[in-house]
Amino acid sequence: MGYIVRDQWQQHYADGKGFRQLGERERALLAEHTPVPDGGGRALEVGCGAGGLAVYLASIGYAVDAVDFADSALARARDDHADAVGVRWICLDIERDDSAELHEDGYDLITMRLMYPFLRDRSRVLHALGERLRAGGALVIITPTIEHTPEGRRDIALDENEIRLLTAGWKQVERLDADKLAALVLRGPCHAHTxxxxxxxxxxxxxxxxxxxxxxxxxxxxxxxxxxxxxxxxxxxxxxxxxxxxxxxxxxxxxxxxxxxxxxxxxxxxxxxxxxxxxxxxxxxxxxxxxxxxxxxxxxxxxxxxxxxxxxxxxxxxxxxxxxxxxxxxxxxxx
Incomplete structure (x- = not known):
């Protein structure tokens, strides 16, 4: 299911498909390791899908920009969470579209749940997102790993070499277990010199x-x-x-x-x-x-x-x- 083309994701959500629901362990890790800053905080949820994580972040106090490049995903998110407060739904391809609609003052938290392996230009996107973090902010990637993924579906998971590459440019890295998903909490982008x-x-x-x-x-x-x-x-x-x-x-x-x-x-x-x-x-x-x-x-x-x-x-x-x-x-x- 290694979709790349936008139309494939559009159909995926239009057909009522989704992803693994946000689990209690993930909720607990986010609440513990990325609490809302005093006075409120702003979060960016990249690849928000049907909106479960975005709504959870809003419920604990973040003002959330939830982005996805599939209109059908955002339509479901708006319908499923019509009463949600504090979420701004944005149709945006984080790899290719103009990001002017994102908050110009940056974010205290950026999350990428079950979507990082689908990116084509991973290094470029990660670098750009790191530049959007406010001082003290965190970028959290929640992803399947090869060791806990069946062989036929490993295109949606990360191996240890890929994890080493994506964590290399950060001052502080925490790797946590979220029910056989890896939760990588990255702080302080310090991109490696060429x-x-x-x-x-x-x-x-x-x-x-x-x-x-x-x-x-x-x-x-x-x-x-x-x-x-x-x-x-x-x-x-x-x-x-x-x-x-x-x-x-x-x-x-x-x-x-x-x-x-x-x-x-x-x-x-x-x-x-x-x-x-x-x-x-x-x-x-x-x-x-x-x-x-x-x-x-x-x-x-x-x-x-x-x-x-x-x-x-x-x-x-x-x-x-x-x-x-x-x-x-x-x-x-x-x-």
């Missing part, structure tokens, strides 16, 4: 390759989370007699499913360094036009691909060295 890291030692006397710089309509840059635990631009070694531009286009298709023509690929600079003592020449190729749907064909090499905001490129953690060498300012000018 660090250049290498892959395993290469073979041969020298190495030539190309990396592809691709942006979406919003100017976000495409990076892949590799199974080596680093972010990478699409790219790889040149093959045979192909040009750097041809190599970048080929690697883009092989790694992401996106297609482009070499006529829309332009070498903007060359990077010279060494990989474990082996000389390396890497061409940075700007691809201006592409088509297709972003996928992950090479699952043995990449966990997923995400679009990253330009302003967040300096704090994404470990990045493959050639991508780090290329100045962030290029991305800004290229978009």
């Amino acid at each position: 660090t250049a890291v290498e892959k395993r030692p290469t073979t041969g006397h020298a190495l030539t390759g190309a990396v592809a710089v691709v942006t979406d309509k919003a100017g976000r840059v495409l990076l892949g989370r590799s199974t080596r635990g680093m972010w990478e631009l699409p790219g790889g070694k040149t093959s045979g007699q192909e040009s750097f531009e041809q190599a970048a286009v080929r690697e883009l298709a092989e790694e992401t499913g996106l297609t482009a023509s070499a006529s829309n690929a332009y070498a903007v600079t060359m990077l010279v360094d060494d990989s474990h003592g082996v000389p390396r020449l890497t061409a940075v190729i700007r691809i201006t036009t592409w088509s297709g749907t972003l996928t992950n064909p090479e699952k043995r090499l990449f966990e997923r691909w995400e679009w990253h905001d330009l302003h967040a490129l300096a704090c994404v953690g470990d990045v493959f060295t050639p991508a780090v060498q290329f100045p962030v300012k290029f991305f800004c000018s290229a978009s």
Whole structure:
């Protein structure tokens, strides 16, 4: 049930389907670990669905902005909780829509219940939500984990590697058990500085390759989370007699499913360094036009691909060295 498309979620709620109801253990953990600040507090519930958690947060004293991108979910929430006070229902895609409707002064509590695994650009969304926390505020992610999820449904759960990644950029992390759900209470965003890291030692006397710089309509840059635990631009070694531009286009298709023509690929600079003592020449190729749907064909090499905001490129953690060498300012000018 790994829905991504908005229409699928629209139908899900229109058919009367939902998710596991908010449990007593979850209520108790939220009340204990994220009490309403003196004088009142404001909460943001991301992916509110039919509204159970949003209404509970309002009942303990929060003023709540409850957002979901499915109109059918919000229609059910309004019908099921017609008497609820203190909840503002907002139709919003937290990944793609303009967030101007959210409260400009930020939030004391942000919750994401049973929805984080469905996000495509997880790192970007988490970074942006962390920026919306008020001083002392908490972001709470309640999620299934692999160990308590049947094998056929593990696309809706997080493994330990993913949990380590999402908790790495926070000063304080509490992991609590909520009836076989993991409740992660995150405070104090302290996003990790970008660090250049290498892959395993290469073979041969020298190495030539190309990396592809691709942006979406919003100017976000495409990076892949590799199974080596680093972010990478699409790219790889040149093959045979192909040009750097041809190599970048080929690697883009092989790694992401996106297609482009070499006529829309332009070498903007060359990077010279060494990989474990082996000389390396890497061409940075700007691809201006592409088509297709972003996928992950090479699952043995990449966990997923995400679009990253330009302003967040300096704090994404470990990045493959050639991508780090290329100045962030290029991305800004290229978009």
